[in-house]
Amino acid sequence: MNLRYNFEAELWRHKGSAGWYFVALPDELSAEIRLFNQHLEEGWGRLKARAQLGSSEWDTAIWYDTRQQCYLLPIKASIRLKEKVQCGDNVSVNIRI
Numbered sequence: 001m002n003l004r005y006n007f008e009a010e011l012w013r014h015k016g017s018a019g020w021y022f023v024a025l026p027d028e029l030s031a032e033i034r035l036f037n038q039h040l041e042e043g044w045g046r047l048k049a050r051a052q053l054g055s056s057e058w059d060t061a062i063w064y065d066t067r068q069q070c071y072l073l074p075i076k077a078s079i080r081l082k083e084k085v086q087c088g089d090n091v092s093v094n095i096r097i
Contacts, residue, residue, distance in 0.1 A: 003036075003097045005029055011075060013087050021080060022072045023093060025062065030070035033062075037097055047071070052094040054083040062095065 009023040025033070033047070041047050045064030050057065056079045062071040073093065075085070085091055 006094050008090055008092050011085055011087055011089050011091055021075045025071040027070055050096045053091055056082050
């Protein structure tokens, strides 16, 4: 199955020591993805995906956060630098499951 989803979200930094950067998928989108793809999740709610932000495209995964009840997409440093995005920016993302 190759499902495409487009959304806009704010880039934010996790407050833990690792300092990962994420965008949270919208609640309705997360609910739809989980409804149809939960059986494909690996450990800790991990679901393989291909993401695109600007001209950058990469293989990654989205992670289901049970506290926020949505999937989180990590945005690695090389992508943030190349696309010139920083914490607090609204970004347009395309993901394929």
